[in-house]
Amino acid sequence: MAKPIGTIISTSWNALEPIWQGGAELVQTGLPHQQLSPAWQILLLGDGSPTRHLQLLTGEPTEVDVIDMSPIGMDKDLAPSSLSVVPGPRVRRQVWLRTASGQRLAYATSWWEARHVDEYLENKSLPIWASLAKLRTELYRDVQGIYYGDSPVLAQAFGEAGPFWGRHYLFWHHGQPLTLIYEVFSPYLQRYLGKIS
Template sequence: MIITTDLGNEGAIATSWNALQPIWQGGAEVVRSGLPHQQLPPAWQILLLGDGSPTRHLQLLTGEPTEVDVIDMSAIGMDDDRAPSSLQAVPGPRVRRQVWLRTASGQRLAYATSWWEARHVDEYLENKSLPIWASLAKLRTELYRDVQGIYYGDSPVLAQAFGEAGPFWGRHYLFWHHGQPLTLIYEVFSPYLQQYLGKLDRDKV
């Protein structure tokens, strides 16, 4: 597992990012076909495997605006950063961004890491405190969200930050714009969302 310097301190310089320790994982074929409903309830599959905006979905679920706490913006050059192999599709040198997605009232809902081509990150994330969906919607940017992997796994750091016991569900995907990869995003969702999406049965995974 990769651990940041201090995810609880927004002013801290994060030296790395938090990947799940997978108990189970699936690739593009699993994403296309979906999972048995006893393994992952349908509403969770819409969030994890669908190509819609997670920040928009979270806002609709909770009835509150989805806000962002940026905890890391780091230049990583050409380093693979222990990211999913899809990172190689994003031209370098690169910048890594880490955020919490939360309700306006402060409930953390998800953790996300994204990797961007350094020379374009300011163009697409002019206001870095906005969710990516809001920034790109403001620019009327046409995108295709290409979900490539799904994970079920543990992270003590995220368990502490969410205030929820794992394991957790996560995914990674590429954003495509005009036929070119724009960014790679890795997201992990809090079990807090069970109250909106249905109970997760840890014994069925």
């Protein structure tokens, strides 16, 4: 059957194939240090800005390569179930977070209400943290899930073997969900954070 005119066909995004995953309760309590070191837990389970943390760790500005901005309408997009609280229709944004010298450090996908995405991401090439800080937007980062898993696409893109650690969280602004973000970090960061476990 043909798709109706105006139907949005979404492209894929790079979710991990989980070997292990945990929800909000585990995010609150933390993991045993033999599973995930304290430094990595601060990065993954903390409510601070990952782009700011990456800049502090590497000593280089964190830059963004936007690889996708796709309207997905009301599609669930195989995203974490928290997507249901982000009003639609939605836009999905995919980026690489890298150092100014070009080292890829993380991959991120975010889902935004289409009618507000331009308001919050005026300059699409800036990290979300930089865009929202420029607007002085007050946010609450609600980390809801953590993942340990594989992705051949990310292994190739990072130039690092998996498995990888990732997470998803909601940004809340004035008590309303602003965006859902899914991030995966490169093992390259062990150069700064030490061994993962």
